[in-house]
Amino acid sequence: MSDIVASNETIVVVGGGISGMTSALEAAECGKQVILIEKNASLGGRVAQLHKYFPKMCHPTCGMEINLQRAKRNRNLRILTMAEVTEVTGESGDYSLKVSLKPRYVNENCTACGECEKAVEAEFDDEFNYGMSKRKGAYLPHNMAYPQRFVIDANIIGTDDATKAKEACKYDAIDLDMQDEVIDLKAGAIIWATGWQPYDANKIQPYGYDRYENVITNVEFERLMDPQGPTGGKLVRPSDGKEAKNVAFIQCAGSRDRNHLRHCSRICCMASLKQSKYVRSAYPEDGKVSIYYIDIRAIDRFEDFYKSVQDDEGVTFIKSKVANIIKDKDDNPVLKGVDTEGYNRYETPYDLVVLATGMQPSVDQNAFPIDIVINQDGFIEPDESNGAIFAAGSTADALDVNRSVQHATAAALRAIQVVNKAAGTGA
Amino acid sequence: MSTNTAMVEKYRNNFLKEVEANVEEGEWVKMCMQCGVCAGSCPLGNAWEHPPQEIFMMIRAGKREDVLTSDSMWMCTSCYNCIVRCPRELPITHIMHGLAHYAKRLGIQPKGNPTQWFSEVFWNNMMKKGRVNELKLGLSMYFKDGFVSGIKESLKNAKLGMNMQKTKRMAPMEFFGGHGVKNPGDLQKIIKKAQELEAARIEEHGK
Ligand SMILES: Cc1cc2nc3c(=O)[nH]c(=O)nc-3n(C[C@H](O)[C@H](O)[C@H](O)COP(=O)(O)OP(=O)(O)OC[C@H]3O[C@@H](n4cnc5c(N)ncnc54)[C@H](O)[C@@H]3O)c2cc1C
Numbered sequence: 294m295s296d297i298v299a300s301n302e303t304i305v306v307v308g309g310g311i312s313g314m315t316s317a318l319e320a321a322e323c324g325k326q327v328i329l330i331e332k333n334a335s336l337g338g339r340v341a342q343l344h345k346y347f348p349k350m351c352h353p354t355c356g357m358e359i360n361l362q363r364a365k366r367n368r369n370l371r372i373l374t375m376a377e378v379t380e381v382t383g384e385s386g387d388y389s390l391k392v393s394l395k396p397r398y399v400n401e402n403c404t405a406c407g408e409c410e411k412a413v414e415a416e417f418d419d420e421f422n423y424g425m426s427k428r429k430g431a432y433l434p435h436n437m438a439y440p441q442r443f444v445i446d447a448n449i450i451g452t453d454d455a456t457k458a459k460e461a462c463k464y465d466a467i468d469l470d471m472q473d474e475v476i477d478l479k480a481g482a483i484i485w486a487t488g489w490q491p492y493d494a495n496k497i498q499p500y501g502y503d504r505y506e507n508v509i510t511n512v513e514f515e516r517l518m519d520p521q522g523p524t525g526g527k528l529v530r531p532s533d534g535k536e537a538k539n540v541a542f543i544q545c546a547g548s549r550d551r552n553h554l555r556h557c558s559r560i561c562c563m564a565s566l567k568q569s570k571y572v573r574s575a576y577p578e579d580g581k582v583s584i585y586y587i588d589i590r591a592i593d594r595f596e597d598f599y600k601s602v603q604d605d606e607g608v609t610f611i612k613s614k615v616a617n618i619i620k621d622k623d624d625n626p627v628l629k630g631v632d633t634e635g636y637n638r639y640e641t642p643y644d645l646v647v648l649a650t651g652m653q654p655s656v657d658q659n660a661f662p663i664d665i666v667i668n669q670d671g672f673i674e675p676d677e678s679n680g681a682i683f684a685a686g687s688t689a690d691a692l693d694v695n696r697s698v699q700h701a702t703a704a705a706l707r708a709i710q711v712v713n714k715a716a717g718t719g720a
Numbered sequence: 721m722s723t724n725t726a727m728v729e730k731y732r733n734n735f736l737k738e739v740e741a742n743v744e745e746g747e748w749v750k751m752c753m754q755c756g757v758c759a760g761s762c763p764l765g766n767a768w769e770h771p772p773q774e775i776f777m778m779i780r781a782g783k784r785e786d787v788l789t790s791d792s793m794w795m796c797t798s799c800y801n802c803i804v805r806c807p808r809e810l811p812i813t814h815i816m817h818g819l820a821h822y823a824k825r826l827g828i829q830p831k832g833n834p835t836q837w838f839s840e841v842f843w844n845n846m847m848k849k850g851r852v853n854e855l856k857l858g859l860s861m862y863f864k865d866g867f868v869s870g871i872k873e874s875l876k877n878a879k880l881g882m883n884m885q886k887t888k889r890m891a892p893m894e895f896f897g898g899h900g901v902k903n904p905g906d907l908q909k910i911i912k913k914a915q916e917l918e919a920a921r922i923e924e925h926g927k
């Protein structure tokens with residue numbers, strides 16, 4: 294990795310989701326030297342795990358494809374995957390970073406033919422499908438993965454599987470001797486785009502996510518609907534594979550709640566409205582959706598989208614935060630509570646219940662490698678004292694893709710101003 | 721002028737303000753976002769006319785009469801399920817007791833409500849010696865509706881009584897005096913002082 298050239302005119306972007314990719318590409322296309330550091334084996338972040346995007350209901354692959362084309366064309370951009378920043382020192386215009394690189398055990402020769410995958414036997418939970426399916430010990434993170442290069446799971450190193458994989462590869466792409474590495478980088482500005490993670494549904498005890506198979510989260514539901522997901526895109530429930538035609542959504546599951554996340558996660562209302570369209574298009578005849586909510590927050594231009602779901606007779610809105618969930622003898626989750634429009638008590642069974650869990654910053658408050666101003670919800674604040682460390686996208690707030698991209702572009706501009714100054718060309 | 725009419729005069733249409741000023745933890749009422757979790761979480765929910773969520777809305781809507789004469793808050797058993805789950809951390813249980821207490825102070829609490837009656841019996845029983853006399857408490861419960869039904873009730877619960885005796889939770893000798901704290905007189909003094917402070921506080925608010 295000694296071929297990486299970095300100076301105080303370099304911009305380092307941490308996190309290769311849609312926000313990090315946007316910041317990196319915008320800056321690189323302005324002629325700046327950019328290094329993009331991604332923890333996973335592939336770029337794309339959480340967006341790559343969505344089935345479709347609101348509001349246009351297109352597939353994330355098309356948006357990703359454009360960005361990847363831009364990345365491939367650009368000579369100013371270096372991408373490091375399986376990499377994490379462990380240390381940052383210095384100040385605006387002059388930062389030093391330590392980056393630790395994990396071995397992929399697969400080099401540039403890989404053509405993604407998949408022979409190694411066929412050769413190995415060991416299986417692990419597929420993190421791309423949130424553990425709802427298995428993947429092999431030699432694997433491509435997902436179809437759209439960039440770089441399109443396989444990964445050997447570190448857990449099979451030293452086993453027969455590793456040797457089998459190496460022998461199966463016709464291109465001499467597997468190198469079992471790769472080691473952990475730590476490299477030093479310089480940077481004038483750093484863009485932090487490590488994004489979000491779903492709030493841990495196990496903590497919402499009354500909803501029984503840990504006890505009931507047919508209570509799942511909204512991120513799992515995205516995978517369930519995807520043709521490359523664990524069920525091949527069929528909307529069936531986990532306990533018995535029965536068609537899930539009567540589906541309930543519980544809004545604010547762990548958000549706007551002082552016992553969990555205090556903030557409104559802002560995207561989960563729209564995510565559930567979008568997902569109710571999934572249900573209705575999977576079963577147009579007899580698919581039914583019930584949305585339990587405190588209030589629906591389909592912000593500004595999304596009003597039309599909300600209206601179109603309201604107009605669908607197959608979708609019912611119930612103004613009530615569900616108190617708790619029990620299970621009946623047929624494994625149906627039963628929602629219990631009182632509605633706010635009339636104070637009527639209900640106890641209603643469904644085939645499947647989706648918890649609209651919220652967005653929590655992916656990096657723990659205390660785990661940032663440098664002192665930085667973070668608000669009570671864990672998001673990075675824009676603050677003078679952060680120097681030239683700028684947050685991009687959902688690292689700064691719970692944002693959808695559109696707003697993340699806008700925010701990331703602004704972050705790129707700020708970083709460019711700093712490195713221009715370092716180069717003596719800026720104001 | 722009764723305290724009740726004085727309060728009506730003072731707060732006119734603003735029952736929320738009245739609750740905030742006079743009810744224990746009443747200043748929390750406005751924080752309720754009407755999500756409904758408390759209403760759905762109450763194990764005795766179907767026994768209430770108005771669940772807490774509805775009571776809070778009624779307070780804001782100025783339904784003074786309906787709230788204060790309701791027996792809903794008297795149904796709260798202090799299980800704390802609602803407090804634990806409320807996303808806004810309202811001390812719901814305490815507000816329920818605060819409302820009940822306020823209604824009683826104004827003398828407009830529902831009449832003949834059994835939990836209210838029991839609270840008084842319990843209080844008087846405990847104040848005598850500083851400890852609850854289970855035997856006398858139990859007996860006064862059974863004989864609440866007269867001698868004949870009292871005997872019937874006692875017989876129905878004879879087994880419970882025997883078990884309580886076995887586990888030393890209740891002793892027949894308690895009937896003659898019973899155990900207590902070392903200096904019940906001191907305890908009564910403490911309580912008297914607390915009641916004076918409380919009365920002064922109420923007086924202050926009433927101005
Ligand atoms: C159920 C659901 C459905 C949604 N549907 C939509 C939709 O239809 N339309 C829409 O506009 N928005 C939708 N969203 C919101 C969307 O997912 C986010 O706006 C988007 O993911 C934000 O992108 P990001 O790059 O900021 O963060 P992320 O996607 O989280 O990307 C962060 C990247 O940083 C990497 N990373 C994390 N930590 C480190 C580290 N320490 N070092 C290096 N790299 C690191 C991660 O691996 C990841 O690649 C949905 C959200 C949910 C919960």
Ligand code: SF4
Nearest residue numbers: 545548558559561562
């Ligand atoms: S976006 Fe909707 S579901 Fe999500 S926290 Fe906000 S109000 Fe609740």
Ligand code: SF4
Nearest residue numbers: 752753755756758806
């Ligand atoms: S749980 Fe809390 S916020 Fe929700 S209705 Fe009850 S008191 Fe209001």
